[in-house]
Amino acid sequence: MFPWAVPAILKKLSVNMFNTFIARMGYKATSAVLIVALFFWLSGLPSWIGLAEAVSLINVSDTLQDSAPSNPANNTIVFNTPTGVANGGAVTIAFQSGFNLASIVFSDIDVATTSGEFSLAADCTGSEMASAAVVSQDLIITFCSGDGGLLQASATATIKIGTNATFQTTGVNRIVNPSTIGSYVLFATAGIDVAEFRVAIVNNVTVTASVSTSFTFVIKGLATSTAVNGDTTTGSTSPNIINFSTTTPGSAKVMGQQLEVTTNAVHGFIVTVQENQNLLSSSGADIDLFKDGAMTAIPIAWASPAGILDAEETYGHFGVTSDDADLNGGEFSGTTYAGNFSATNTPRQVFSHAGPSDGTTQNKGMAKVAYKLEISALQEAAPDYTNTLTYVATPTF
Numbered sequence: 001m002f003p004w005a006v007p008a009i010l011k012k013l014s015v016n017m018f019n020t021f022i023a024r025m026g027y028k029a030t031s032a033v034l035i036v037a038l039f040f041w042l043s044g045l046p047s048w049i050g051l052a053e054a055v056s057l058i059n060v061s062d063t064l065q066d067s068a069p070s071n072p073a074n075n076t077i078v079f080n081t082p083t084g085v086a087n088g089g090a091v092t093i094a095f096q097s098g099f100n101l102a103s104i105v106f107s108d109i110d111v112a113t114t115s116g117e118f119s120l121a122a123d124c125t126g127s128e129m130a131s132a133a134v135v136s137q138d139l140i141i142t143f144c145s146g147d148g149g150l151l152q153a154s155a156t157a158t159i160k161i162g163t164n165a166t167f168q169t170t171g172v173n174r175i176v177n178p179s180t181i182g183s184y185v186l187f188a189t190a191g192i193d194v195a196e197f198r199v200a201i202v203n204n205v206t207v208t209a210s211v212s213t214s215f216t217f218v219i220k221g222l223a224t225s226t227a228v229n230g231d232t233t234t235g236s237t238s239p240n241i242i243n244f245s246t247t248t249p250g251s252a253k254v255m256g257q258q259l260e261v262t263t264n265a266v267h268g269f270i271v272t273v274q275e276n277q278n279l280l281s282s283s284g285a286d287i288d289l290f291k292d293g294a295m296t297a298i299p300i301a302w303a304s305p306a307g308i309l310d311a312e313e314t315y316g317h318f319g320v321t322s323d324d325a326d327l328n329g330g331e332f333s334g335t336t337y338a339g340n341f342s343a344t345n346t347p348r349q350v351f352s353h354a355g356p357s358d359g360t361t362q363n364k365g366m367a368k369v370a371y372k373l374e375i376s377a378l379q380e381a382a383p384d385y386t387n388t389l390t391y392v393a394t395p396t397f
Contacts, residue, residue, distance in 0.1 A: 055082045057188055057195035068204045069181055072174035074162030084153035085191035088145040094187040095137045098178030106132040108171035110160040111141055117167045118149050151190065177201050215263040216359065217393035222256040228370035229323040230335030244373050252374035259351050260366050262359035265395035272347035272392050279318055281382030290319030290339035299336035307376030316375030322350040324367040337372060347392060
């Protein structure tokens with residue numbers, strides 16, 4: 001029977017009885033205690049007597065890095081404690097059976113409030129503000145007596161467990177999720193405040209998609225007076241014609257083209273160039289590749305042909321440069337030219353990028369190449385020197 005079910009008259013009689021018993025001091029102490037207890041039960045405790053009462057924690061959550069069964073996961077537990085936790089008190093997080101906490105040690109744990117982090121150790125023998133230990137399925141955080149650690153009333157606390165704990169050292173071990181999908185209960189106790197909360201263990205979702213490949217390679221002509229890797233074009237070109245016209249000894253000519261690549265190839269692309277033959281006339285005379293027929297592989301500064309009598313490879317030469325600044329580590333930097341793009345050479349790289357490209361961004365989707373021609377006075381006369389340049393753009397998906 002609860003107090004509020006006792007008739008008022010009975011309560012009044014009981015109070016009168018209590019007064020009578022008190023007046024008779026001959027009763028035993030035990031009887032007096034029982035009577036006092038009966039009185040308090042019937043009439044309620046005086047206002048000056050208080051009892052500690054547990055309050056529910058607020059905004060309690062555990063965010064898992066990975067919610068798949070049997071996977072190790074970082075845990076981030078957050079809660080607000082209305083009453084607080086005094087120095088010497090503790091916070092306990094109880095994990096339901098199925099979670100494996102066996103590898104967790106204090107260095108895998110961070111504890112913090114909005115006012116800062118707490119220094120942690122395995123126990124309270126040192127000067128750290130709190131200890132952190134796992135006992136069976138419980139993580140117990142104890143605020144070491146005398147070392148300053150506590151949670152103020154209405155404080156919000158954050159507990160990180162796993163590799164997300166980085167305050168003193170970076171955590172190594174993570175809690176392993178249960179092997180069965182479902183909703184799992186966790187209990188939190190902070191001082192006298194308590195809460196029950198849950199996490200869900202679910203299978204990962206495999207997402208698949210397909211993206212069609214795309215690739216566009218465009219060659220454009222360049223106008224006269226266009227800068228290309230420190231040189232300036234002396235004439236204009238079209239996408240399929242480079243006409244050096246009549247050349248004179250000792251006066252180099254520079255002609256260029258713009259290369260544009262647009263692709264979604266994950267590993268990017270490479271553009272190469274190769275000539276089908278030296279610049280060749282119908283009479284059989286030719287103009288060799290830079291420098292003096294040596295077909296220079298490592299780009300060097302331009303040099304005029306040597307013009308040595310009876311060494312026809314020194315009568316004139318023809319070379320290539322590129323303004324792709326990061327091509328092969330920037331090999332064309334400093335206004336340099338190469339000559340290894342003959343029909344007998346491996347095709348010469350003049351442009352590349354290691355990922356998708358947009359066709360407009362310098363060094364990534366767009367670059368300019370220039371060809372330089374210079375002859376000496378010994379270069380054989382002919383009106384019809386010609387060759388064919390072949391560009392090949394290769395994407396890698």
